[in-house]
Amino acid sequence: MTKEENERRIERLKSIVLNMPDKPGSYQFYDDCGTIIYVGKAKRLKQRVSSYLHKEVDRYKTKVLVSKTHDIKYTVVNTEEDALLLENSLIKKYSPKYNILLKDGKTYPSICITNEYLPRIFKTRTINRKWGSYFGPYSNAGSISAILQLIKRLYTPRSCRLPLSREGIERGKYKPCLDFHIHKCKGPCCGRQSVEDYLANIAKAREILKGNTRQLSRMVYDEMKCMAEQLRFEEAEELKRQYLLIEGFCAKSEVVSHTISDVEVYSIANDDNGKMAFINFMHVKNGAVSQSVTFELSRKLEETDEELLLAAINSMSEGAGDGADSDTTDGTNGMTRSREREIIVPFEMQWQVPGVTFTVPQRGDKKKLLELSEMNCRQYKFDRMKRAEKLNPEQRQTRLMKELQALLSLEKIPYHIECFDNSNISGTDAVAGCVVFKGLKPSKKDYRKYNIKTVNGPDDYASMQEVVRRRYTRMMEEGSALPDLIITDGGAGQMSVVRKVVEGELHLDIPIAGLAKNDRHRTNELLCGDPPRSVAVGSGSELFNVLTRMQDEVHRYAITFHRDKRSRHALQSTMDNIKGIGPVTKSRLMEAFGNVRKIGEADINALSQVTGPAKAEIVWRHFHNKES
Secondary structure, three states: OOHHHHHHHHHHHHHHHHOOOOOOEEEEEEOOOOOEEEEEEEOOHHHHHHHHHOOOOOOHHHHHHHHHOOEEEEEEOOOHHHHHHHHHHHHHHHOOOOOOOOOOOOOOOEEEEEOOOOOOEEEEOOOOOOOEEEEOOOOOHHHHHHHHHHHHHHHOOOOOOOOOOHHHHHOOOOOOOHHHHOOOOOOHHHOOOOHHHHHHHHHHHHHHHOOOOHHHHHHHHHHHHHHHHOOOHHHHHHHHHHHHHHHOOOOOOOOEOOOOOOEEEEEEEEOOOOOEEEEEEEEEEOOEEEEEEEEEEEOOOOOOHHHHHHHHHHHHHHOOHHHOOOEOOOOOOOOOOOOOOEEEOOOOOOOOOOOOEEEOOOOHHHHHHHHHHHHHHHHHHHHHHHHHHHHOOHHHHHHHHHHHHHHHOOOOOOOEEEEEEEEEEOOEEEEEEEEEEEOOEEOHHHOEEEEOOOOOOOOHHHHHHHHHHHHHHHHHHHOOOOOOEEEEOOOHHHHHHHHHHHHHHOOOOOOEEEEEEOOOOOEEEEEEOOOOEEEOOOOOOHHHHHHHHHHHHHHHHHHHHHHHHHHHHHHHHHHOOOOOOOHHHHHHHHHHHOOHHHHHHOOHHHHHHHHOHHHHHHHHHHHOOOOO
């Protein structure tokens, strides 16, 4: 590989990482043959994978791994525990060259409830569904031990391995063990506890293992408080430890489920133009997600989602992928023909495929698998969109403007946006600023500063009305293009006074919105309408960040103008008292030193370089009159 080819490879890998989400998941590195050479997990995919591409990486293994990597794929999950389990599953299946752990076949522990006459509950790493029901696997062994300990204390399931039967219990064949005598078992084997009562306790324990731990958590918490009130702090501390373990107990995994054996999962998402579709395929083998594929299909004749999904199912079953741009995690260009007869889909299918059952889950583990597939499908769509926007930045601005248009129910795209803000200290040196955004980019040549002329005292509402009135009266007289949207830096009050001028006095039809801040002076919500109502904008979304930058920009512009005016005012009030110093000299001093304090601190030689010796002595004596 030449140096230029290697640089292009690294740049391509960096562009892939740049679009990764900051979410938990598993990532896979591929070599030039499309084979998985490394599988990893991450709490934050983007941050973790980007660390491999840093120049300062000094580990030899990491350098070799990166030098062999030609592609990076990933699968997004909801929790860190699921990232661990997915990594475990993929390493066991593919045994990547550069993974040194988890190749021994060892699995994470699960909890088993046996199918015996009197079921037992225990931790195991061996899965055999003929024995009973399995819950897990779990990545936190401490949480499993805490749950089993609490279940044993609350519901006293038997720990013996005797093959109990109804006939043997009735004949008195079994004798109670030590657990019975130390009150850790109620003796169902010898008839001391009824079968019905024992099975009822097992049913309650099963609910806890399904994830319904709220009642158990509350009970332990109340008992902990009771112990603390009785000053039994050691017991309260132990209960606190159990409570924290229960709260951290992950009862359900979306990537591994022993209730599902072998199924396929499909989901579909469309681009904004409806010309492309993104389809995610997940293969669940032996209860674990072993493959995740996302690819694109283009609509030629306006096919429906069902037709595209059927085409994808047939294509994946044949193992060719139909030349799609696929996001695979199996390390092969194609897949073996599927033997699964159950396929999970997001909607009812009118077409029937021989030997295949389509399932649209409404709840449970299959529903969670479908949601996981849909999440990966959306993420792939988002990645494609980000890559396209990097090649054509105007696409991003257009998308965000359309999003803002939909949120505010505007008739046309808000290309030209104007924002206003006031700045004063107790009504003195009152000013206002107007900043203009075109295509969501600042148009600084159109920025305007305003000295408040008709308002006395700190009246922000009247100041805002004066500025808006002057701004749009002049624009109407000059025939300038009016904005598509006005945004005020304030809440409902600012919007109301601006609306009185724009609609009531000037009779202009310009939509008005407001950006309100919280107690910490941070952008909190977007307001629109009359009366104003809050519009839901995600605090971490791109549009929210753009609106925040708009508000910060108009605030910066107004307060900078206010500080400049206040500084000039202070300069005039101080320097006007110096006889023999005119406005030209004051300007030169201000440009040279920046403010009055620095002028007063300067020595006579520094002043002479700006004003000449005679005037420098006058200025120096003014500030050092008492000393002289």
